[in-house]
Amino acid sequence: MKKLIFCCLVVLMGACKDDKKDPEPEVDYAGSFVGTYETTTVDGGFTSHYKWEVATEAKNQLSVKYTKNTEIIVSGTKVTLTQEYPMVAVKTTAQDNFEVNEKVDVTQSTGAALNVRLSGIGSRIVNTSGVQQINITLKSSEASTNLPDEEVYLELKKK
Numbered sequence: 001m002k003k004l005i006f007c008c009l010v011v012l013m014g015a016c017k018d019d020k021k022d023p024e025p026e027v028d029y030a031g032s033f034v035g036t037y038e039t040t041t042v043d044g045g046f047t048s049h050y051k052w053e054v055a056t057e058a059k060n061q062l063s064v065k066y067t068k069n070t071e072i073i074v075s076g077t078k079v080t081l082t083q084e085y086p087m088v089a090v091k092t093t094a095q096d097n098f099e100v101n102e103k104v105d106v107t108q109s110t111g112a113a114l115n116v117r118l119s120g121i122g123s124r125i126v127n128t129s130g131v132q133q134i135n136i137t138l139k140s141s142e143a144s145t146n147l148p149d150e151e152v153y154l155e156l157k158k159k
Helices: 002-016
Strands: 035-043 046-058 061-074 077-094 097-108 114-126 132-141 150-158
Touching: 035 132, 046 077, 046 150, 077 114
Parallel strands: none
Antiparallel strands: 035 046, 035 150, 046 061, 061 077, 077 097, 097 114, 114 132, 132 150
16 A cells, blocks of 8 residues: 555656756857957968958857958069958857858959868967957868868957
């Protein structure tokens, strides 16, 4: 008899349990990345200025207007190239992380057509000076040429 009463209590307690827990809403991390970030690199005779204008596109999705201005001095003459990479599907994966993985049509100051695949994992940190920055190793590949893929490490500081 005691076993029967115990079983009834267990069944009764299970029936009274609230199974309608609302799922936790997905947190939108995109807004915390919004802003303009810039850096300059010098590699041999090349000087490149990188600018990322980051905006929210949708929940946990960013759009980045990525501009790269490259200068080289050839025989005393400064030659410049401006490239714009419009990224519209950058996914935030955590509070301070995002992933780039998309094909973009690059607008170049030379007018030449260029389509590249950009990929990389970026992170947002606060540097020792107290300035927010984005760190990313950005890989780009262009299938129509026989040139090797390009990989550049950037520390873009928020302006």
